[in-house]
Amino acid sequence: MDLSRLIKDAEQQHRPAALPRLKVTVIGAGGAGCNSIDAMMNMGIENARLIAVNTDSPHLNSINANEKILIGKRVTKGQGAGGDPQVGEDSAVESENEIKAAVDGNDIVFLTGGLGGGTGTGSLPIIADIAKMRGAMVIAIVSTPFKYEGETRKSRAADGLESLMAMTDSTIVLDNNRLIELAPNLPLDRAFLVMDTVISRVIKGILEAITTPTMMNIDFADFRNVMKLGGVATVLYAENSDPVRLVSEAVSNPFLDVDYSGARGALINIIGGPKLNISQISRISDSITKQLDNRANIIIGTGVDNSLGSEIHLLAVLTGISRNEMMIKSAPAPQVKLAGIDANGIAEMVR
Ligand SMILES: Nc1nc2c(ncn2[C@@H]2O[C@H](COP(=O)(O)OP(=O)(O)OP(=O)(O)O)[C@@H](O)[C@H]2O)c(=O)[nH]1
Ligand SMILES: [Mg+2]
Known part of the structure; x- marks a missing residue:
């Protein structure tokens, strides 16, 4: 089937949905x-x-x-x-x-x-x-x-x-x-x-x-459901032009040392340049959701930012992680020096 005519029509008719203004x-x-x-x-x-x-x-x-x-x-x-x-x-x-x-x-x-x-x-x-x-x-x-x-x-x-x-x-x-x-x-x-x-x-x-009205908006009611799951939430974030690297970077760098595979909710936001396409979006979001509980409530939002070129930004907020996961994964203090400053020096500076 030749889809080109259909796609052309769809592009012309595309109007971002008007969203209720949130304060x-x-x-x-x-x-x-x-x-x-x-x-x-x-x-x-x-x-x-x-x-x-x-x-x-x-x-x-x-x-x-x-x-x-x-x-x-x-x-x-x-x-x-x-x-x-x-x-x-x-x-x-x-x-x-x-x-x-x-x-x-x-x-x-x-x-x-x-x-x-x-x-x-x-x-x-x-x-x-x-x-x-x-x-x-x-x-x-x-x-x-x-x-x-x-x-x-x-x-x-x-x-x-x-x-x-x-x-x-x-x-x-x-x-x-x-x-x-x-x-x-x-x-x-x-x-x-x-x-x-x-x-x-x-x-x-x-x-x-x-x-922001974009390709796939996140509905406020869905958003509320994912954000109301209680427990702890944390974030995966990465920027890369290669979708595979983007995902591997994001999943290996959670901002909290927890086992997030038990997350009961996720808000996944994928922003890319004008060439970001459906197959990239679905590959990226599938790779992230595969890491999570299969009963997790997942919402995916995407958007285009023309200034990004081939770069893709991935943000996943993982919610409803039980606090036990946080205790279990709590790691011992890493023994590293920050730019030549020793531990006491840092404690001093922060005080
Ligand atoms: N992200 C970020 N964290 C900071 C910064 N400064 C301190 N922190 C962290 O935030 C913690 C609280 O520090 P502050 O925000 O300075 O403390 P405060 O709430 O102003 O409290 P008081 O100064 O005691 O009234 C520190 O223990 C650091 O871990 C900053 O500039 N940015
Ligand atoms: Mg202060």
Whole structure:
């Protein structure tokens, strides 16, 4: 059968479906969260309002955001939470009204921050609670500290993660330690920048998947189902022009050391240049879904970005991973040096 006529007609008739306009806000809390907001402002994220929240007034002044909220003015006097999550929590409670105003009327609120300090760790669960109470779907994307940062930060981060997971629809965890394995020679400031960029891309990728009319849109209701599975979520990400390499790069580099084959949901977003075709898309998505539980709820969104040429970007958010998988796979501290700085030096720098 000659399909050329049919394809020509179809191309002429192709109209991207009109999507309901979603109101989306991204809130970054604490030093790391505010730096990620700054990275998103640089990257340019459409369809979302970017808000920076901190107890640390000089840091808040130094970054770029659509809106800034200095929380806990009475509690911290603009001087930070000093690593105490209770102070972060009290600060969010003190500034409840400003937070309410920021999240009001939103369909989705993304929250981001680095767990292990005072402000982000303590305030994020409160902000999540406020956003949920006001009807938003709440997705957190947080990093967990480098092992070098010490046990205290690690246990603060673990407690913070528990509280946060109780308040969100989905909590995507990216482990800073994975950066050491992926790029062992990165200096610390660059490693944080990489993490800020990954966090920005994940949010941008999810947003594009649900708000930009493309070839295969992700329906908001489907998206909600995949994101509401509870447990832990993490991310596979790769950029390559060769589909086979793209997949192998992505599946070998999860941003959390978990056995993700038990993931009960996945949102797969594939963006390519104008030549991205159906057979490439189906090969890529099949290779990813093969790695997952066959009962997993999988949604696939694709899009064309003319600036990409032959490059393909693959983002997979894997949701509903049980916490047991996280404990089992938790690896011992890798014994590597970051750009000639020893472990104590890094712990010092981060403090
Ligand atoms: N992605 C990213 N992570 C960072 C950055 N700076 C620190 N972190 C990580 O985030 C954790 C929390 O640090 P901060 O965000 O500085 O802490 P905070 O929430 O501001 O808390 P206080 O300063 O105690 O009020 C650290 O333990 C690091 O693992 C950054 O610039 N980007
Ligand atoms: Mg701080």
